[in-house]
Amino acid sequence: MLKAHVVFATITGHNEDVADIVTEGLEGLGVQTIETEISQTDPEEFKDVDICVVCAYTYNEGHLPEEGLDFYEDLxxxxxxxxxxxxxxxxxxFYKNYYNVAVDKFDHAFQLTNAKHxxxxxxxxxxxDAKDIKTLDNFSKQLVNVAKKNK
Incomplete structure (x- = not known):
């Protein structure tokens, strides 16, 4: 059985919603999944699972969540x-050029770990919204398909 760990950072609750949707999607595909808040998580925990997911917000003009800086560096x-x-x-x-750049920054951090995208x-x-939920469900399916090939 595949195992996954979904980590989130949120101020508004929206990224926790995103993490919840991904977690539910993975569980619906038979993946044993845990979900934790970024400041309560050691990136080393990713070594114990097959699928690693980060759902994080971008603060102000392109900054990472302050509570996730150590996690980001250690990752x-x-x-x-x-x-x-x-x-x-x-x-x-509203933040135009800074829209969701934390997603790109965490993607780059994962690239440095040699994890499979x-x-x-x-x-x-x-x-x-409903369209986003479909997108996130497809995201979960793609992760599972790649993880199965990666095993």
């Missing part, structure tokens, strides 16, 4: 070559 130092990863996030298009990054404007 980049890991060898996750046996893991599959995905990154999703809710942001606000399992699904296209997902960027959601504000609260996930």
């Amino acid at each position: 980049q130092k890991l060898d996750l070559s046996k893991q599959t990863y995905g990154v999703a996030g809710s942001g606000d298009t 399992g699904a296209a990054n997902v960027k959601i404007n504000l609260e996930p």
Whole structure:
């Protein structure tokens, strides 16, 4: 059985919603999944699962969540070559060029770990709607398909 860990950082609750949708999607596909808040999580925990997911917000003009800075730094130092990863996030298009850049930054951090990119990054404007839920369900399916091939 595949195992997954979904980590989120949120202020508004939207990224926790994104994480909940991904977690439910993975569980619906038979993946044993845990979900934790970023400040309560050690990136080393990703070594114990097949699928790693980060759902984080972008603060102000392109900054990472302050409570996730240590996680972000430590993540980049890991060898996750046996893991599959995905990154999703809710942001606000009001910030234009800075819209959801935390998604891109976490994607880059995962690239440094040699983890296998399992699904296209997902960027959601504000609260996930019905269309976003479909997108996140497809995101979960893609992660599972790649993780199965990666095993």
